[in-house]
Amino acid sequence: MATKIRLQRHGKKGKPFYHVVVADSRAPRDGKFIERLGSYNPNTNPATIVLNFDSALDWLNKGAQPTDTARAILSYKGVLYKKHLQGGVKKGAFDEAKAEELFAKWSESKETQIEGKKSGLANAKDEAKKAAFAAEVKKKEERAAAIAAKNAPVEEAPAEEETTEEVVAEAAAEEAPAAESAENAEETTEG
Structure with missing residues (x-):
């Protein structure tokens, strides 16, 4: 069979x-x-x-x-x-003792290789967790800063808003020289 x-x-x-x-x-x-x-x-x-x-x-x-x-x-x-x-x-x-010695040496090297891989995987996992945590902390800080900026009271700078009286006075002042120049232009054309 x-x-x-x-x-x-x-x-x-x-x-x-x-x-x-x-x-x-x-x-x-x-x-x-x-x-x-x-x-x-x-x-x-x-x-x-x-x-x-x-x-x-x-x-x-x-x-x-x-x-x-x-x-x-x-x-x-x-x-x-x-x-x-x-x-x-x-x-x-070779004899039986030499064969056992060679096998023991191979087994020991294989075990160290396996342990090295396990520790490497564990270290990589820890590093990934640390990197993820650092990224999360950074994102959280950015989010908190954005929320604080959004919720902060808007400080108004001393506004140079003109009152309606000032606006009317400025408009009149602008019209006056324009009117004088228009009158001067009419006088020169008539005369």
Whole structure:
């Protein structure tokens, strides 16, 4: 029987959640399976992967073929690297102790890499919150200044509004020279 290590989709629409299973290659995607190895949740950042390491390694050694996505998950968790190191021990390239040392070194570097990504995401989230808060404070201050300017009593400058008497006097003063110039013009034309 040809066995595959593959994903079974669960979860609601738009929020997938997968079980990593060993199943007969002829079985439907979400159908009958032989053993459940773990779960994969791509909705979190970074994706959450829970895997039974020993069982997955055992099934790989028995000949189960992982699908592309399952291969990526097994590689991420180090199952494929462990299988590779076991192959080196069988061939005599190095002993079991050296293989364990290499795997421990790889696991440690992988953990620091994951922690670095998590802390980077947390820092980016904090920076985004601070920037949003600063922008909100600035907008609030601008809004308060606009409201204060709108609600402030309008101060009238000493208006140079002329009273009606002054307007009439100015109009008469303007008409008088115009009238005199008109009279002078008439005298010159008559004479």
